[in-house]
Amino acid sequence: MSLTxxxxxxxxxxxxxxHGVDLDAAEGxxxxxxxxxGAGKTTLLRALSGLIPVSGGTVTLAGADVTGYGPERLxxxxxxxxxxxxxxxxxxxxxxxxxxxxxTRRRRPAAERAHARDRALELFPRLQPxxxxxxxxxxxxxxxxxxxxxxxxxxxxxxVLDEPSVGLAPRxxxxxFAALGRLRDDGLTLVAVEQNARAAFAVADHVxxxxxxxxxxxxxxxxxxxxxxxxxxxxxxxxxxxGGGKPPPAxxxxxxxxxx
Amino acid sequence: MTDxxxxxxxxxxxxxxxALIAIGFVSVFTVSGVINLAQGEFAALAxxxxxxxxxxxLPLPAAAAVALATVAIVAVLMERLTIRPVKRMTTxxxxxxxxxxxxxxxxxxxxxxxxxxxxxxxxxxxxxxxAGVSIRYQELWIxxxxxxVASAVYWFYDHTLAGKSLRACAEQPVAARxxxxxxxxxxxxxxxxxxxxGAVAGVLASPIYFTSWESGLTxxxxxxxxxxxxxxxxxxxxxxxGLLLGVLENLTAGYISTGLRDAVAxxxxxxxxxxxxxxxxxxxxxxxV
Ligand SMILES: Nc1ncnc2c1ncn2[C@@H]1O[C@H](COP(=O)(O)OP(=O)(O)OP(=O)(O)O)[C@@H](O)[C@H]1O
Ligand SMILES: [Mg+2]
Numbered sequence: 131m132s133l134t135x136x137x138x139x140x141x142x143x144x145x146x147x148x149h150g151v152d153l154d155a156a157e158g159x160x161x162x163x164x165x166x167x168g169a170g171k172t173t174l175l176r177a178l179s180g181l182i183p184v185s186g187g188t189v190t191l192a193g194a195d196v197t198g199y200g201p202e203r204l205x206x207x208x209x210x211x212x213x214x215x216x217x218x219x220x221x222x223x224x225x226x227x228x229x230x231x232x233x234t235r236r237r238r239p240a241a242e243r244a245h246a247r248d249r250a251l252e253l254f255p256r257l258q259p260x261x262x263x264x265x266x267x268x269x270x271x272x273x274x275x276x277x278x279x280x281x282x283x284x285x286x287x288x289x290v291l292d293e294p295s296v297g298l299a300p301r302x303x304x305x306x307f308a309a310l311g312r313l314r315d316d317g318l319t320l321v322a323v324e325q326n327a328r329a330a331f332a333v334a335d336h337v338x339x340x341x342x343x344x345x346x347x348x349x350x351x352x353x354x355x356x357x358x359x360x361x362x363x364x365x366x367x368x369x370x371x372x373g374g375g376k377p378p379p380a381x382x383x384x385x386x387x388x389x390x
Numbered sequence: 391m392t393d394x395x396x397x398x399x400x401x402x403x404x405x406x407x408x409a410l411i412a413i414g415f416v417s418v419f420t421v422s423g424v425i426n427l428a429q430g431e432f433a434a435l436a437x438x439x440x441x442x443x444x445x446x447x448l449p450l451p452a453a454a455a456v457a458l459a460t461v462a463i464v465a466v467l468m469e470r471l472t473i474r475p476v477k478r479m480t481t482x483x484x485x486x487x488x489x490x491x492x493x494x495x496x497x498x499x500x501x502x503x504x505x506x507x508x509x510x511x512x513x514x515x516x517x518x519x520x521a522g523v524s525i526r527y528q529e530l531w532i533x534x535x536x537x538x539v540a541s542a543v544y545w546f547y548d549h550t551l552a553g554k555s556l557r558a559c560a561e562q563p564v565a566a567r568x569x570x571x572x573x574x575x576x577x578x579x580x581x582x583x584x585x586x587x588g589a590v591a592g593v594l595a596s597p598i599y600f601t602s603w604e605s606g607l608t609x610x611x612x613x614x615x616x617x618x619x620x621x622x623x624x625x626x627x628x629x630x631x632g633l634l635l636g637v638l639e640n641l642t643a644g645y646i647s648t649g650l651r652d653a654v655a656x657x658x659x660x661x662x663x664x665x666x667x668x669x670x671x672x673x674x675x676x677x678x679v
Contacts, residue, residue, distance in 0.1 A: 179568065181564065181567070181568075200567070201567040201568050201570075202567055202570050202571065202572045205568065205569060205570035206570060210568070211568045213564060213565060213568060217562045217564060217565035217568075218562070218565070219557065219558045219561050219562050219565065219566075220561055220562075221557065221561060222554060222557060222558065222561070226554050229551065229554065230551075230554055230555060230558050230566075230569050230571070231569050233551070233555060233569045233570045233571055234569070234570035236551055280569065281568075284569065284570065
């Protein structure tokens, strides 16, 4: 299922944050969105999954206009959003977090949900021994895996993720992105907002660069990775395939690199 | 010793009533941040409806069922008409709103049922004495039914998808919406639970403690204090808080002065809010419901 965003305008109350964002994620593609802190990446995901109202533009899922849908309805339409900071349900067990992930599928046959659960655990085998543990007591990396697994329990057609690698050790980052790559290969459409540009470039098909509420640059990952503006601002040297390397630049280097 | 046992027993059965009302506060507060000041009115209304249903010739179980259904409908209507329309609900706004509903319900009860306090016929009249402690059958009914209802609520939150979805809304409302849970429906369900436990409390209490249009005030207050003892977010804490309050009230009335009975709740509330704002039985702030 493809996701198309056209001229999206959104913000918080009077504060306008997104000023007309276009984004295309074709079926079975992994699209990465990078950008400095405060560029509006989280806001973009919130707007397209209905957490904040949209004041202009359209969001289209598989050709159907879903602009203005609330998150509950979008979840039913096949969009899953793995939010910033994971937001697992802390006092509930890992198992129950997964069960709730399949909330929109609660009236479907139990075998379907069991299948989704098996696949999620196959993708993140570290969750298996912790199924009875309270989600809030897990490590940050485990919680991130749980948040993604919970999103997958809805058997979404489009998965959007907000900084799946934040705060994780390089090896875990590699593990998570490898998992995202496998999901893409299975035909899932993914949009990942990412601070760790190296990891994003290593697996993404297409990369969008956002700055101050706008997409300032986009292109195939391989092409963009060679773009001097991008290397200067986000990669700080060559792109490594293992997703490891230096942490992303903390300062706003987009301006220095001539992206504005 | 016999005195002590007698006071503790009476305190437990009275505390069981507070515990049920406290569960109502907890179920609503965790999901929506609303402190429902009409919770006591749910109990009073159930008592009055049951009394008048018995008065019109219905057998007791049927009267109790009518009372339960009435209060459940009132609770659901209250949520739809006064809570849902509010765009930005804060606890302060909820206090003002629900105080209004509570006042309206009281006026309505006064109008419909008149000013007199009455008692429902006991489920089983009489009682017995064991080891010098006199026990009314109704007190046993209270303890037994409250235990069943509290366990059912606990089981609901722990083992059913609907219960887990309410806990999800309480802990991470944003993530709950993202997995497809509707906060509006969760709030409605929370009020339904609050109405049901409040109604059970009201019907159970009426034969011993009597019911009038204004008994919701005291019941609601005691229930609120009990819930606060448990940190306002835990069913288990609410039950323990209710039982503790009931026992302390009866010990105070028995050993110090009957006049101080109602002061116990306020004293406890002050002590708890000053010393342990998260409640005496509240464990970690995260574990809600
Ligand atoms: N809830 C909110 N209320 C008001 N303003 C907000 C809110 N959330 C974000 N903003 C503002 O919107 C702008 C974009 O924030 P957003 O969270 O989308 O950035 P981001 O690209 O995700 O940044 P980061 O990489 O740090 O996560 C920022 O200026 C921020 O201050
Ligand atoms: Mg962000």
